[in-house]
Amino acid sequence: MQLSAVDARCVTTAHGAIVFDRRRLPQVDERWLEPNDSADAARGGRGAVWRVDTPAGRAVLRHYRRGGAVARISADRYLWAGAGRTRSFAEFELLSTLLEMGLPVPPPLAARYRRCDPLRYTADLLTLEIPGARTLAELFPAVLEDAGAIEQLGLTLARFHRAGASHADLNAHNILLDRNGQWWLIDFDRGQLRAPRPGWWARRMDRLERSWRKLGVLQQARGLSAWRQLRAVHDAAAGVGR
Numbered sequence: 001m002q003l004s005a006v007d008a009r010c011v012t013t014a015h016g017a018i019v020f021d022r023r024r025l026p027q028v029d030e031r032w033l034e035p036n037d038s039a040d041a042a043r044g045g046r047g048a049v050w051r052v053d054t055p056a057g058r059a060v061l062r063h064y065r066r067g068g069a070v071a072r073i074s075a076d077r078y079l080w081a082g083a084g085r086t087r088s089f090a091e092f093e094l095l096s097t098l099l100e101m102g103l104p105v106p107p108p109l110a111a112r113y114r115r116c117d118p119l120r121y122t123a124d125l126l127t128l129e130i131p132g133a134r135t136l137a138e139l140f141p142a143v144l145e146d147a148g149a150i151e152q153l154g155l156t157l158a159r160f161h162r163a164g165a166s167h168a169d170l171n172a173h174n175i176l177l178d179r180n181g182q183w184w185l186i187d188f189d190r191g192q193l194r195a196p197r198p199g200w201w202a203r204r205m206d207r208l209e210r211s212w213r214k215l216g217v218l219q220q221a222r223g224l225s226a227w228r229q230l231r232a233v234h235d236a237a238a239g240v241g242r
Helices: 087-100 147-162 198-214 221-238
Strands: 008-012 016-021 040-044 047-054 057-063 108-117 120-128 175-177 183-185
Touching (some): 008 087, 016 087, 087 108, 147 175, 147 183, 147 198, 198 221
Antiparallel strands (some): 008 016, 016 108, 047 057, 057 120, 108 120, 175 183
């Protein structure tokens, strides 16, 4: 991780450790990673996210939760395999790298893991909030009429894919549009950097298509047209078929 974008520092806590960006947070307060009654709660991903105030500005706190059938066994606890392999530390490092590459992702402020016992841990991530941003899912169906916005989204996704940035769960809830017309990707849990290849690009775009279908967008003529435009712009910009 290069320090020009994020100056990562790690401190130990009573039950684990916190890595934080010293450029934005001269020091870290573990209370920022503890949702409370004064925090602004909102739904996000598999569980809840909270908006909290920090010296760096308004931030978004996410507590890592499991999905699928395994969540019935352990909702938020993961097997311990070392600090560097915790979900929160890995996402903090990936976001730092993507930020250094100039890609539109929320700046990571802090990541924490807490040991529950010798075998398991819980994790939390704090990122800077993108002011005025709304999810693509929230923008449906109005955004489908904006061909310029759809084109910019296709170009943005192509930028990530050409850079080798693989999002593990690309869907309409993890794509944001800010008030300036800039698209952003959030929630890079289990994401990775890999060699740019049309094969996995297609799988990520197929996952996004399923998200549109689940939200009922592709059942509309305008939605289907917008999707075809998005896919064509992405494929051309990414160099698919060259």
